[in-house]
Amino acid sequence: MNRVHIKTYGCQMNERDSEAVAAMLRARGYRIVANEQECDILLLNTCSVRDAAEQKAIGKAGYLQQRKKKQPDFVLGILGCMAQNRGASLLEQLPDVDLIIGTQKFHQVPGYLDNLRAAREAGLPIGETIVDIAEEAGSQNTIKDHLAHDAPGEEAGEAPVSAFVSIQQGCNMDCAFCIVPKTRGDERSRPMEDIVAECQALAARGVREVTLLGQIVTSYGRRDYAHTGGVTPFVQLLERVHAIDGIERIRFTSPHPRGFKDDLVAAYGRLPKLCGYVHLPLQSGSDRILRAMNRPYTRERYREIVDALRAVQPDMYFSTDVIVGFPGETEEDFAQTRELFEACNYDMAYVFKYSIRSGTPAAGLADQVPDEVKEQRNQILLEILQKNSLRRTAQLVGTIEEVLVEGRDKSGTHFTGRTRGNRVCVFDADPRLVGQLVPLKIERASVSTLYGELVLAGVNG
Incomplete structure (x- = not known):
């Protein structure tokens, strides 16, 4: 048993x-x-x-x-x-x-x-x-073990080349729609030295890409570490992980727009291992709805962040979260969301229809939006997203992208990996290339997947 x-x-x-x-x-x-x-x-x-x-x-x-x-x-x-x-x-x-x-x-x-x-x-x-379900002090430090592959008694498989690293638990933001503060507790950060040691151990096992995780990852260590020369603790952590031999790519999720200060924007220009892909939750493009959601930024500030990141990396890839049908959302509110959604030209988005979560401030709000209206607005944004994603992937056809080879795809007949922009690629390769960064010429594209051929002579099997 x-x-x-x-x-x-x-x-x-x-x-x-x-x-x-x-x-x-x-x-x-x-x-x-x-x-x-x-x-x-x-x-x-x-x-x-x-x-x-x-x-x-x-x-x-x-x-x-x-x-x-x-x-x-x-x-x-x-x-x-x-x-x-x-x-x-x-x-x-x-x-x-x-x-x-x-x-x-x-x-x-x-x-x-x-x-x-x-x-x-x-x-x-x-x-x-x-x-x-009791709270426990220090529980954020217990999520540090990784499941080793090909260990005795385990099912065989290729060792992973990418890994998630938890750096923070909990959330203090209290967004009106969100149950996470109740389910995850108050914001708690792990010691920086422990995180760096975990990443070093992963690199020694062949991991080449790490994704730093937190409920509001950009708030990491704000109560525990001093800002040094205008550099926030989160960016200090990025610098430390960037210095680790063997780690070739760094990603993080999920941030909050208020965390994108000048130091984090600048990091995309000075830390080559930090991938040019940002998940930047929008939730709404209406200032009135953002205030009702208790989201402490405006549509203008959000657009400034997007523009600043694209100024540092013109080919930056963006994904986002959007909620349609928040209580009281009018046609004008949604029109503003749609306008900003189109202007930001997202590569990927998670579009949610608002659902009541008991225990959240929004649960008792009047003026709930009818389900059929939510569905209509949801479909409008999904159609925009599909066109944006297809246009962006189509632009990559004929280009050469750096891909981290992760292993075989689900069919077992091809290999898969991701670009720095987090696009999934499918291609033929030799198994010895797993864990390597390789140049891939993109030959065709779907909405979310790229298909290509390695350009290194003699290595595509």
């Missing part, structure tokens, strides 16, 4: 949390398996950003409860944001769940599973569901 499958919903932070839980479990003697049908223990790492995300996880857990009737020893756990948000109330819908573990308790999962296993192996009754 030691085979574990972890299914992850939601953002890159959740992916990183799942990876850390997997590493801790494997160190305790558990096996991580890719096929959920082959596991003894199934953990759902959940998301609460939208109600639909919670309902999807609840539906999956409800389905898995039926498996417990056939396999009494099967263990089902719910981790992460939904567990934190709902706690023991989940048992009203899911009475057979064994574990409900919040966002500050991921590191306790191995111990709780050990206890469950010991009880079952001794033939003892399990008793009540384990529910642990």
Whole structure:
């Protein structure tokens, strides 16, 4: 009873949390398996950003409860944001769940599973569901382990060449629509030395690209480290990671527009390893709606940031988050969002229809926008995005892009990698090129994927 499958919903932070839980479990003697049908223990790492995300996880857990009737020893756990948000109330819908573990308790999962296993192996009754959603000081420092590949007892696979590195947990922004401060807690940063050491260890294992993660990543260390010569702690961290031999590319997510001071904008011109790709959440292009959302910037300031970044790197790639149908959003408000959305010429965007999240300031607002209006506005922005993305990828046809070879694609017949602008590429290559930066001539393009051929003689297999 030691085979574990972890299914992850939601953002890159959740992916990183799942990876850390997997590493801790494997160190305790558990096996991580890719096929959920082959596991003894199934953990759902959940998301609460939208109600639909919670309902999807609840539906999956409800389905898995039926498996417990056939396999009494099967263990089902719910981790992460939904567990934190709902706690023991989940048992009203899911009475057979064994574990409900919040966002500050991921590191306790191995111990709780050990206890469950010991009880079952001794033939003892399990008793009540384990529910642990308490806050814990220093919990941000526990997400530091990475799952090694090709270890004994694990499924074979190519070693990763890119990795997520958690640098901060929690959020103090209190955006009116967002449940994250409730599910992730107050803003807490990891020590800079620990982060640098983690990146150094990853480089020694062959990782070439790191993505620094935080709820508001650009707020990193603002209470813990001094600004030095006008350089914020986050940019100081970028400089430290940039100096690590073996790390060739640096990305980060998710920032806040207010974090893009002059020092961060300038970093894109002086730190060559910092990729020319920025995820810059917009949420709305209307100043009135931004104030209602408690977003401390204006449409004018947002556009200034975009223009400043493109001045440093003219070919900068941008992605964003936008919410349509926030309470009180009028046709004029949406027209302003649409105008700014078009002007910024995004390469990628996550467009969400506003959904009520209980416990947030916006949940009780009057003047809710009808669902059909939300859907119409959603489709308008998605159509603009598709045209922008297709135009941008089409411009790359015939050019040569630097690509980090990550491994085989899902078909297993080709290889895949990403450009500095975060575009996915598919091409033929020799397996020995995994982890290498290679020049790729782009031959054709879809909305989100580039297809090409290596230009180095004798290395395309």
